Amino acid sequence: MPRTTMNFSRYRMGALALVAVAIAVLPSAALSATGKQDPELAEMQNKLDQSLQMIQALTERVRELEAKQAAATAAATPPAAPPAAPVVADNSRLEAAEQKLDQLEKENASRTADDTGLPLHGFADVGVGTHNPINPALKGTYVGNLDFYLSPRLGDHTRALFEMNTEVGSDGTVGVDLERAQIGYQFNDQATLWVGRYHTPYGYVNTALHHGSWINNTLRRPRFLQFEDNGGIMPAHTVGLWLTGSTHVGGGKVLYDFYAGNSQEIFGGVLDMRNAGNTNGHMGGGARLAYQFSSGTAEGLMLGVHAFTARIGDNAMPANATRVLAYGGYAVYDTDQWEDIAEIYLFDDRDINGGSGTHRSNAGFVQFGYRATWGVPYARYERTVLEQTDPYFAALEGGGSYHRVALGARFDLDLKSAVKLELANTRLTDRSLEQYSEGLVQYAIRF
Amino acid sequence: MRSASDHATCPRPRLASRPRACLLAVVLAGASGAATAADLYVVCNANVTLQSSDVRDVFIGEKSFAGSTRLTPADNLAAQAAFLQRVVKVSADRYTSLWTKKSFRDGANPPPVKASDAETIAYVRQTPGACSYVQTTPPAGVIVVGKF
Numbered sequence: 001m002p003r004t005t006m007n008f009s010r011y012r013m014g015a016l017a018l019v020a021v022a023i024a025v026l027p028s029a030a031l032s033a034t035g036k037q038d039p040e041l042a043e044m045q046n047k048l049d050q051s052l053q054m055i056q057a058l059t060e061r062v063r064e065l066e067a068k069q070a071a072a073t074a075a076a077t078p079p080a081a082p083p084a085a086p087v088v089a090d091n092s093r094l095e096a097a098e099q100k101l102d103q104l105e106k107e108n109a110s111r112t113a114d115d116t117g118l119p120l121h122g123f124a125d126v127g128v129g130t131h132n133p134i135n136p137a138l139k140g141t142y143v144g145n146l147d148f149y150l151s152p153r154l155g156d157h158t159r160a161l162f163e164m165n166t167e168v169g170s171d172g173t174v175g176v177d178l179e180r181a182q183i184g185y186q187f188n189d190q191a192t193l194w195v196g197r198y199h200t201p202y203g204y205v206n207t208a209l210h211h212g213s214w215i216n217n218t219l220r221r222p223r224f225l226q227f228e229d230n231g232g233i234m235p236a237h238t239v240g241l242w243l244t245g246s247t248h249v250g251g252g253k254v255l256y257d258f259y260a261g262n263s264q265e266i267f268g269g270v271l272d273m274r275n276a277g278n279t280n281g282h283m284g285g286g287a288r289l290a291y292q293f294s295s296g297t298a299e300g301l302m303l304g305v306h307a308f309t310a311r312i313g314d315n316a317m318p319a320n321a322t323r324v325l326a327y328g329g330y331a332v333y334d335t336d337q338w339e340d341i342a343e344i345y346l347f348d349d350r351d352i353n354g355g356s357g358t359h360r361s362n363a364g365f366v367q368f369g370y371r372a373t374w375g376v377p378y379a380r381y382e383r384t385v386l387e388q389t390d391p392y393f394a395a396l397e398g399g400g401s402y403h404r405v406a407l408g409a410r411f412d413l414d415l416k417s418a419v420k421l422e423l424a425n426t427r428l429t430d431r432s433l434e435q436y437s438e439g440l441v442q443y444a445i446r447f
Numbered sequence: 448m449r450s451a452s453d454h455a456t457c458p459r460p461r462l463a464s465r466p467r468a469c470l471l472a473v474v475l476a477g478a479s480g481a482a483t484a485a486d487l488y489v490v491c492n493a494n495v496t497l498q499s500s501d502v503r504d505v506f507i508g509e510k511s512f513a514g515s516t517r518l519t520p521a522d523n524l525a526a527q528a529a530f531l532q533r534v535v536k537v538s539a540d541r542y543t544s545l546w547t548k549k550s551f552r553d554g555a556n557p558p559p560v561k562a563s564d565a566e567t568i569a570y571v572r573q574t575p576g577a578c579s580y581v582q583t584t585p586p587a588g589v590i591v592v593g594k595f
Contacts, residue, residue, distance in 0.1 A: 161554030
């Protein structure tokens, strides 16, 4: 393994030589058109000559050192010829130059290793369409999300993530949500325990993609997996504890998640994750397990299962309460060329207060995306069949069944901005039989 | 095989000092070390014990510890294209995208970026847990984890 110091001395000498060449070029450019030099230039020229002489001396000194090292390493050969008489002044200059370089090196390294501040990241998007992508009753131009997240560099084991999202509601008012506030302890590469408000780990989309539209190749998430205040039927956030990690197994990796937190409740038709705790003390939780292929022909493929349960009540009079049990699986094929995702959710909900028994529902989507040189075209089909006698879905504003077909494309303008187009047709299948088509354009950035 | 110094040509001198500058340029070119342009060395701080098979995971944020040592990888802009192609095996755009998702999902921060081999070596030598990569023969004071 090469660890020679002589090569590094060469770098230093090279750097000195480069500085000298730069000094040599600058005064020459300052010569007047008449060929005369003013006194300052003459003085600089003298200094330049002195510098070059010093460089020459240093170059000679390097050669001497190289010759000495070569002689020392060649034990079988006779000692090298005595070097030329050492130049004491050159030696001291060389040492001074090396010390200075060492100092600069240390300063630079410590500067780059320092905490240079709090990393602040964010996403934003705007768009225009025949319908608002979240609320189809609205049309025209819309302001999407302005999302900030902070990921401070802490100690070796402590991690933190805070995400604040500003979004425009259907009535045009701007609201601010603390979407994520989680602090975690990373025991090792296999286990991290988070506490706080986090993305509930079910399926793939809810944790891999989130509030930033730029991060998503498609223009929007599947309708039933939208966030709570956008009509989603699953609790996208949980406030509680989350143990997560992965470990290599075979040619791939096993990923796991276990979590428990405050049971969500429904207020005004919207799931609420009870940030400050709930009054009834009920808890929900779940798990996710996946295998990610890291080599071979299946590289990029991930297969997983997930389950979630919670006792979820609402604020109706009298109040409903449902033991929600959702479980299912997902598959993802994510490579340099493909981004294909499929998720399925099966519901087996039990009516606790109303005594209407158990209600079964299902929801799912399949999406194909291809990373072409010019963009990412995609196609998605999504469908829900939600039992309307289930008090859980009946209480949710977005609890109606539907199916949607969407075709779209993403065009990256640069590394931080993208334009997305989507054509979609949505058919509502139980609460109303409405059908509508959409043409949507979105401009999304990250910063 | 042509050496780097073969490429150092001396233009017609315009100043008396130019021949000396040209000599220095030749010396500078010769100082590029014994490594060929095809060599890529992954180097770590002396306190790091790492397998070459772990390098990819380190640079995509999947491996954060080597034993009890917290790893602090850094990218080297001067050698990043070769590194991404040979070791991480993703395009530069995909690498950026991976880290953006990782950062947004897990709160992890992407590796800082160094501008040159010299700056990279200085960072690795001085920073416990640091790992990076260079295209010149690594000097003493760092551990070579692998040559790609």
